[in-house]
């Protein structure tokens with residue numbers, strides 16, 4: 001009797017499916033939606049629509065990034081506003097102050113977000129759990145305070161973003177809208193591909209049990225660092241979009257902790273640990289802000305109550321409800337073993353290969 | 359150290375505060391051997407596996423594996439050079455399916471991605487009798503299947519050495535023999551096994567040598583029956599009876 005594990009024990013070839021009919025449909029629908037949205041400014045989207053959708057896209061990016069970091073990689077950060085601010089200031093600095101123009105400025109802002117995240121990780125990763133969360137917040141506050149000391153960046157008063165000077169307003173609004181649309185596609189696609197890769201399985205393994213993951217060969221710190229840097233660059237990207245929409249970067253506004261609170265809200269509402277969740281959550285959050293956002297203080301109270309109710313009664317979020325608890329996956333990241341069809345095995349039988357071994 | 363030694367532990371020591379969990383522990387495990395470990399609760403058995411697997415660092419001492427000093431190697435890299443581990447209290451990735459749990463082992467430590475990784479994960483599930491549960495979220499498994507999953511994940515890494523921590527603990531008498539068959543199968547395929555177990559009759563029926571630990575020290579090491587009969591071992595187990603013969607009969 002030999003139970004040696006060769007790669008094709010008993011001649012089986014395991015058939016693993018990574019996509020479903022629903023996911024193919026999902027992909028087609030996603031392409032149609034994106035193409036229509038891209039065409040929108042020529043036909044059916046007013047300036048106001050474009051500005052509103054740009055805001056929605058920023059929320060989708062932020063929700064997707066927090067979901068990647070906390071939902072998949074298990075790192076609960078409440079300091080992601082640091083990278084929103086760095087992205088916003090980064091593009092102003094590179095585009096305007098260094099005079100590199102919009103596109104190189106955008107790219108450089110992302111690189112800066114990534115580098116700062118990489119460096120900060122050596123400090124933040126010394127902490128875990130609740131201490132990590134608080135630590136990220138403290139780091140974000142320090143970055144905020146340092147920024148307000150830099151005179152070139154307008155210190156406490158903020159700084160204008162002038163890369164669009166000379167654009168007609170309707171052209172600028174459309175261009176920013178298209179950049180935001182491209183950004184949201186890239187952010188979701190990168191997250192999706194990352195989670196579908198082997199690294200993605202590593203993220204969830206580390207989240208569920210870091211010690212067991214390490215014992216199975218997952219480099220825990222490297223895995224966390226990749227999720228952390230990607231999520232920071234995504235938040236940096238959202239920050240550059242904020243600079244493009246407001247044309248004025250205020251430290252108290254881009255570095256406010258509410259950004260992270262909104263990200264958490266979006267993910268909780270939509271459903272943690274799925275690609276679809278933050279997209280749905282962002283739409284709901286946007287609608288709430290739009291229609292009840294002007295009730296000020298009570299708006300935040302309502303958000304809080306909704307979030308608590310969701311955690312208690314609908315922990316998988318709206319997408320969990322829509323998808324029948326995950327049965328429908330438009331963007332599947334898992335591995336479905338489909339054949340050879342696993343037959344129910346009598347309990348206590350360790351080896352079901354009777355008659356096949358020599 | 360002779361070439362047939364796969365694992366050489368030299369002067370390993372570890373304290374948690376004042377609790378001594380390993381005190382100058384030195385032993386070798388031969389390639390292909392079945393090596394058993396017994397000892398009272400808190401003796402430092404699990405800690406020893408943690409030290410060998412790289413989950414914790416020793417205060418002193420060294421560990422060689424396949425002729426290479428791995429004392430400074432991280433847990434993930436020890437897994438890659440062929441040391442696999444099952445945990446006493448199972449540690450499944452609860453939100454992943456059983457298949458995905460095992461694929462983590464074959465794709466990361468095993469280094470077999472894609473189809474090769476799937477095939478190896480499949481084989482590990484087949485060997486451990488988990489194939490029927492491949493698509494179940496690991497968080498929903500009952501204890502026996504969690505223990506099997508520990509074993510399946512370890513197997514999927516393609517180990518040279520497998521460290522089993524009370525893999526039969528908490529199982530019923532009926533559930534143990536199939537598990538023992540699986541371990542015998544592993545040994546037959548050339549994998550070296552270090553196995554901690556409280557169910558001594560099960561252990562003694564399989565292992566070539568037995569080591570008894572108490573308060574982080576080696577009390578006795580050698581032939582399993584002799585170790586269980588030695589006065590030092592009987593003393594730490596005072597009041598406990600071992601059904602070694604019953605174990606052999608079953």
Ligand SMILES: Nc1ncnc2c1ncn2[C@@H]1O[C@H](COP(=O)(O)OP(=O)(O)O)[C@@H](O)[C@H]1O
Nearest residue numbers: 374377379397398399400401402403404405406
């Ligand atoms: N990470 C840890 N931190 C502090 N104490 C520990 C840790 N791990 C084990 N111990 C202590 O070390 C002693 C030995 O534990 P362990 O190795 O699990 O024993 P065994 O597996 O032989 O029952 C126990 O007293 C336990 O409480």
Ligand SMILES: [Mg+2]
Nearest residue numbers: 403404405446
């Ligand atoms: Mg133990």
